[in-house]
Amino acid sequence: MDDSAPAPAPAVDAAAGSLREPGRYRKGIAKREAILDAALPVFGQVGFHGASLREIARQCGVSHQSLMHYFPTKDELLMAVLRRRDERLRRHFDDEGGMRVDELVELAEYNVDVPVVISLFITASAEAVSSEHPAHEYYRDYYDRIVRSTTAYLSVAADRGWLRPGYSAAAAARVVLAVQDGLQLQWLYERDAVNVAELMRLVIGSVLTVPTSELDEAVREEARRRP
Amino acid sequence: MDDSAPAPAPAVDAAAGSLREPGRYRKGIAKREAILDAALPVFGQVGFHGASLREIARQCGVSHQSLMHYFPTKDELLMAVLRRRDERLRRHFDDEGGMRVDELVELAEYNVDVPVVISLFITASAEAVSSEHPAHEYYRDYYDRIVRSTTAYLSVAADRGWLRPGYSAAAAARVVLAVQDGLQLQWLYERDAVNVAELMRLVIGSVLTVPTSELDEAVREEARRRP
Numbered sequence: 001m002d003d004s005a006p007a008p009a010p011a012v013d014a015a016a017g018s019l020r021e022p023g024r025y026r027k028g029i030a031k032r033e034a035i036l037d038a039a040l041p042v043f044g045q046v047g048f049h050g051a052s053l054r055e056i057a058r059q060c061g062v063s064h065q066s067l068m069h070y071f072p073t074k075d076e077l078l079m080a081v082l083r084r085r086d087e088r089l090r091r092h093f094d095d096e097g098g099m100r101v102d103e104l105v106e107l108a109e110y111n112v113d114v115p116v117v118i119s120l121f122i123t124a125s126a127e128a129v130s131s132e133h134p135a136h137e138y139y140r141d142y143y144d145r146i147v148r149s150t151t152a153y154l155s156v157a158a159d160r161g162w163l164r165p166g167y168s169a170a171a172a173a174r175v176v177l178a179v180q181d182g183l184q185l186q187w188l189y190e191r192d193a194v195n196v197a198e199l200m201r202l203v204i205g206s207v208l209t210v211p212t213s214e215l216d217e218a219v220r221e222e223a224r225r226r227p
Numbered sequence: 228m229d230d231s232a233p234a235p236a237p238a239v240d241a242a243a244g245s246l247r248e249p250g251r252y253r254k255g256i257a258k259r260e261a262i263l264d265a266a267l268p269v270f271g272q273v274g275f276h277g278a279s280l281r282e283i284a285r286q287c288g289v290s291h292q293s294l295m296h297y298f299p300t301k302d303e304l305l306m307a308v309l310r311r312r313d314e315r316l317r318r319h320f321d322d323e324g325g326m327r328v329d330e331l332v333e334l335a336e337y338n339v340d341v342p343v344v345i346s347l348f349i350t351a352s353a354e355a356v357s358s359e360h361p362a363h364e365y366y367r368d369y370y371d372r373i374v375r376s377t378t379a380y381l382s383v384a385a386d387r388g389w390l391r392p393g394y395s396a397a398a399a400a401r402v403v404l405a406v407q408d409g410l411q412l413q414w415l416y417e418r419d420a421v422n423v424a425e426l427m428r429l430v431i432g433s434v435l436t437v438p439t440s441e442l443d444e445a446v447r448e449e450a451r452r453r454p
Binding site for chain 2 (some may be wrong): 050126129130140164166167175177179185186193199
């Protein structure tokens with residue numbers, strides 16, 4: 001093996017790499033992270049189709065060849081960027097009792113510090129509507145799981161009569177998720193005028209007749225009761 | 228002038244063209260519309276940066292040169308496509324009393340027949356967050372005007388105490404607009420599961436304490452009172 005070749009891509013065989021060559025492995029991890037950091041704003045600014053691997057390589061000071069070592073295709077790079085963005089959220093998709101709506105509000109508060117992530121996420125989710133887009137399946141799965149998880153959480157409210165008249169658990173989940181996406185888009189255009197988290201709380205208060213803390217308690221209680 | 232050259236682009240000098248060469252002018256109009264029809268799905272599928280003028284020309288059966296005659300740059304073509312999409316909505320931006328929320332629901336119902344327009348609009352609005360995007364000013368202006376117009380309409384409700392506690396007219400306007408954008412995005416992924424207009428009506432019912440017909444009447448009444 002040529003010594004000047006880049007370290008092996010850690011995602012492929014992380015455990016083996018770390019045992020054999022810990023120094024090289026750590027450098028590989030760091031480079032991979034640097035590439036993802038550089039890719040994010042490029043995708044966010046010009047969208048998936050407009051982004052070029054050459055430009056991303058240039059922005060993070062690695063050669064085009066080295067970038068291709070970690071991410072052989074633009075598709076793989078996009079997916080790695082999106083997955084990293086969603087880690088925080090996806091951890092809660094399988095929570096017992098489903099996705100708490102306060103978690104969505106907290107995510108909106110956190111997103112304010114990373115506008116480029118919001119921009120990337122919205123652009124990619126809109127572009128990926130086409131079944132030919134590399135992230136199409138990813139987003140189908142994402143919406144499917146987040147709607148189901150939030151619906152599971154709100155179904156406890158529905159069972160107890162804590163949803164405003166007209167709302168099913170699924171309708172309430174879709175509304176809360178929609179308002180988050182839509183407000184974040186508005187916020188990107190007029191950051192001083194739109195407080196995403198505050199408006200989300202207002203909508204949640206229009207959908208639920210009890211405070212979220214009370215619903216959280218009910219969800220925990222139901223989880224304890226399950227065999 | 229070479230007889231085989233395409234007709235002059237009607238947008239440039241429509242009146243003069245129609246007086247001098249009515250047949251050519253009509254053909255020019257038709258060709259221009261055909262190009263916009265073909266451009267819409269291409270932009271909608273691959274986004275602005277991914278779309279190619281050559282591909283759009285091919286799709287509508289005109290030469291690349293002929294396309295360039297009508298739309299010298301991709302920027303101009305995108306703007307013409309977006310403007311045509313918005314005509315229906317923008318007609319109401321300057322309505323006395325502002326933009327009725329029912330108009331937004333009707334637009335959502337109409338949009339169901341043109342999913343590609345929704346996809347294009349959402350993709351372009353997310354991509355155009357970058358101030359370098361050709362549609363950036365267009366979207367800034369779009370959000371600014373639609374928020375102001377919807378806020379003006381809802382301010383009559385605010386004055387009469389017809390908004391649910393916590394909502395200002397501006398907050399209510401932003402929420403209704405956000406839910407429309409966000410639900411349309413969800414609908415693109417799961418068309419059978421999301422009824423955008425129905426959920427929008429539910430949200431409007433969560434924001435207003437009176438039926439929209441009553442608010443419409445109040446808005447008309449206030450307009451009549453003005454000197």
